[in-house]
Amino acid sequence: MELKLVREALKKGRAEKLKEDLEYVRFKNSHKGIERGTALVRDQVVWGYPHIKRIFTLEKGLSRNIPPCVMYAEEKIDGFNVRIANIKGKTYGFSRGGFLDSFVTEKSRELVPGEFFKEYPGNVLCGEMIGNTPYTSPADDFDVKLYIFDIDEGDGSYIGCDERYRILKEYGMESPPVLGKYNSDDYDELRRLARSINKGKKEGMVLKSIDRRHIVKYVTPSSDIEDISEASGQFFDISKGFFHQRILRSAFFVDDFGLDRDKYALQLGKAFHKGLTNSIRKAKKGGEIAEEFEILVKDTGIWDDIEKHMSKDIGLQVLWKRREKNRTRIRFQKVYRKTSRKLVSYAGGKAVTD
Amino acid sequence: MELKLVREALKKGRAEKLKEDLEYVRFKNSHKGIERGTALVRDQVVWGYPHIKRIFTLEKGLSRNIPPCVMYAEEKIDGFNVRIANIKGKTYGFSRGGFLDSFVTEKSRELVPGEFFKEYPGNVLCGEMIGNTPYTSPADDFDVKLYIFDIDEGDGSYIGCDERYRILKEYGMESPPVLGKYNSDDYDELRRLARSINKGKKEGMVLKSIDRRHIVKYVTPSSDIEDISEASGQFFDISKGFFHQRILRSAFFVDDFGLDRDKYALQLGKAFHKGLTNSIRKAKKGGEIAEEFEILVKDTGIWDDIEKHMSKDIGLQVLWKRREKNRTRIRFQKVYRKTSRKLVSYAGGKAVTD
Missing domain, CATH: 1.20.58.2250 (Methane Monooxygenase Hydroxylase; Chain G, domain 1)
Structure with missing residues (x-):
């Protein structure tokens, strides 16, 4: 990345310098083709993951956005969007917004085999975490799952689908479930697929040309x-x-x-x-509107990191902490302050002007 | 109104000078206690009609906003909110936003008996128009109806309910239907009323203390x-x-x-x-999203006035015009441009980033 561009972004407030476990520059907003969420650690770039375009109607959406090709349909996972990079020989995790994330860092050091980054030191894993994360519903039968939906080659371009499946298999990592391989104009089959994922209450699908150059998403009602x-x-x-x-x-x-x-x-x-x-x-009843989350971490300092990065509109309250072997399980709730305040006042009879 | 306040509002862009059938100052925004929509014609003020506060729950809403009193429940009419004033001996109509409105002016000269303003020259009628207006669904069995829900005494305060009913009756004008007279803490009766207007598919009710000093509205699901x-x-x-x-x-x-x-x-x-x-x-099918309206007017120049005041996001198209005795009936449609554009593009397969 050109130093001039970084300086310009910093000057315009589109990027900021942060000093946490690493010193890095985070792009708060996109700037001249650099995606929001891009993080720059010394001269290493962890490119922001672009928002995937969505189609509203299957057939027309495909014909207009994906050239005739073979493509994979992968299940769309609704989780905590993360990027995992190897920086000076160590694994680090970043949030979608480009923050170095200590929770993701700890989990990815367990979930991503060290051999992967030995072989692919400059690549970045783009994934979705579900389960006991600070942003997704707690899970009973597992802690955290990580689905790698893309591997950035280090330059913001992504490895082709078959190659990614091969690599993930080799290192024992998971891709989002592959729903099938289709011709992009085989609408009958794709419609059958859409109906079936809707019936299966799945989130939706991400359609990727086999070379990974074309991509759209489509979700179910x-x-x-x-x-x-x-x-x-x-x-x-x-x-x-x-x-x-x-x-x-x-x-x-x-x-x-x-x-x-x-x-x-x-x-x-x-x-x-x-x-x-x-x-x-x-x-x-005067109660607050809240939702519960749970994390299981070795480094309890992660909690401070979560508190620091959570929006100010949300109140965090630890419900309990429990030691489990060499880890700590933290159950906490997010209090939705605005909703609590408004509903309590309306329920209490407050009259408001539209 | 103090001249200083008007000058200040003009300077700050909260008011504007307009020259149409009358020269007047319109308050585009509220300014130091002067309601948005206030119009000033020379030294005569047509006060803006304040937004009535709404309650979300009946019992608590009443106990918190209306002191113990006798009140009237009137049907809430969802129409074209207008104010009608007598200016230098002539009747003029204003829209909620404070624009002199030639459609309302023409209709109110037919609907408001001249005797009213002879007796009450400084008062302003606050009403809701329904039927064949540029803003409400066309009616088959009548042209326009005008419900006077308040009479401004000329100083921004309103005549008490009984007195208003008496005056309206005397001059052959209509109040919104009176649903009943209640003690403001007779929740059983008021709950029965709310259920019954909901069943009757009515818009809701406006609750006014008999002296008209306290007012709230409550609508049905x-x-x-x-x-x-x-x-x-x-x-x-x-x-x-x-x-x-x-x-x-x-x-x-x-x-x-x-x-x-x-x-x-x-x-x-x-x-x-x-x-x-x-x-x-x-x-x-590539069609535009539109809705039809109809007006019946003597002065066809009113059409230009409607075009001038309608939001730029809405396209106006005359469908037909027909002479009826000394009037012209104009059927037109409003084309919802943004909806048309977005739905056509999504239906055509356009992919979008969230």
């Missing part, structure tokens, strides 16, 4: 509605656009696939009312 | 959901907050009154999906 259901209880701490987009997409899919309209309408309405009603009832 | 249903087809031309608020309110009411949750969830989901699906289907 089940997952859109499920997202709304999980978020509606935190009504004022979620962006209005979050709900808006999912309502729209679910309508597109239901129409495209001729699904049972009443069934999805009922689910959609319930998704809003159920979460809201639960929160309204809590608010009526 | 039926009307919230009906609003969503009417607006969801114009998904991107409606503010996200419009949908957000109505989802929330419907959940509050359904919970407060122990209504059938599945029934309202289904209605809510349908309200979104039906309007959206209709618009998506139009978009798939």
